[in-house]
Amino acid sequence: MENSDMKWCLVTGANGGIGKALTSCFVENGYSVIATDITKSSETSSNIVNLQIDLERIVLDEAYADEFKSKVDDITNDKGLTALINNAAIQILGNVKEVTRQDWLRSMNVNVSAPFFVTQLFLDSLKSNSGAVVNISSIHALQTKRNFVTYATSKGALSSLTRNMAVDLGNAVRINAIEPAAVSTDMLRAGFEGKEEQFRLLEAFHPIARIASPEEVAQLALFLCSEQSSFIHGTCLNATGGIHGCLSDPD
Numbered sequence: 216m217e218n219s220d221m222k223w224c225l226v227t228g229a230n231g232g233i234g235k236a237l238t239s240c241f242v243e244n245g246y247s248v249i250a251t252d253i254t255k256s257s258e259t260s261s262n263i264v265n266l267q268i269d270l271e272r273i274v275l276d277e278a279y280a281d282e283f284k285s286k287v288d289d290i291t292n293d294k295g296l297t298a299l300i301n302n303a304a305i306q307i308l309g310n311v312k313e314v315t316r317q318d319w320l321r322s323m324n325v326n327v328s329a330p331f332f333v334t335q336l337f338l339d340s341l342k343s344n345s346g347a348v349v350n351i352s353s354i355h356a357l358q359t360k361r362n363f364v365t366y367a368t369s370k371g372a373l374s375s376l377t378r379n380m381a382v383d384l385g386n387a388v389r390i391n392a393i394e395p396a397a398v399s400t401d402m403l404r405a406g407f408e409g410k411e412e413q414f415r416l417l418e419a420f421h422p423i424a425r426i427a428s429p430e431e432v433a434q435l436a437l438f439l440c441s442e443q444s445s446f447i448h449g450t451c452l453n454a455t456g457g458i459h460g461c462l463s464d465p466d
């Protein structure tokens with residue numbers, strides 16, 4: 216394929232449950248993917264380039280960020296990105312009284328500041344390739360539960376960042392977010408091992424009677440990067456199977 220015909224998508228957190236589905240989905244739909252993660256990946260494929268990066272360092276160390284950008288320029292033959300999926304996040308649980316400065320700042324760096332600075336890093340090519348950015352936020356941006364204060368605050372900020380960046384970016388690059396409720400990743404399922412009844416109750420609590428698959432989130436991200444969504448900009452799309460409308464008061 217000619218370099219000018221290639222479409223490059225960069226996915227952060229590519230080794231995680233949703234990251235793997237994003238990578239496969241974009242590859243299956245004609246993109247070449249730069250799959251980035253803090254952990255090393257041994258998976259190889261002709262349309263996937265793995266890159267080990269620490270998003271917190273991208274935020275805190277400008278030289279490291281510039282080096283990352285140069286690597287992406289080399290990989291793409293200076294074509295740059297057509298799609299950027301800010302998917303990586305960390306979820307540190309703890310009550311307001313327990314959260315440490317280190318946990319708070321790390322969460323904000325990885326979950327909010329990294330999507331901002333990674334997007335900033337690739338704006339020029341995203342603009343020249345008529346590209347799009349998708350931030351993977353969460354239902355926790357709007358509704359949360361006890362001990363999620365750090366994660367939920369970071370997701371609230373990520374959704375807000377999406378709306379605010381759209382105003383500034385104007386017609387240069389579209390940016391949107393997805394706010395999923397529970398997604399059936401290996402890690403989530405492992406957390407329910409031996410607790411089948413609790414998992415069944417979780418599914419039943421969703422009006423749609425199940426939780427999302429990683430592929431459903433990936434398909435939505437693909438849509439938000441496609442021509443079919445050309446007027447959607449600065450939107451935070453919920454993907455919750457209807458649970459965002461449910462009160463949890465006892466009946």
Ligand SMILES: NC(=O)c1ccc[n+]([C@@H]2O[C@H](COP(=O)([O-])OP(=O)(O)OC[C@H]3O[C@@H](n4cnc5c(N)ncnc54)[C@H](O)[C@@H]3O)[C@@H](O)[C@H]2O)c1
Nearest residue numbers: 228230231232233253269270271302303304353395397398
């Ligand atoms: N799984 C769910 O139920 C669910 C629901 C709503 C939203 N989300 C969101 O979806 C996204 C993906 O979630 P997931 O379930 O696949 O999580 P995951 O933990 O499986 O994957 C996250 C990935 O991010 C990487 N990562 C963490 N810190 C990093 C850093 N400093 N630099 C680079 N990479 C780093 C991890 O190594 C991991 O591979 C997250 O933004 C999460 O908040 C998940």
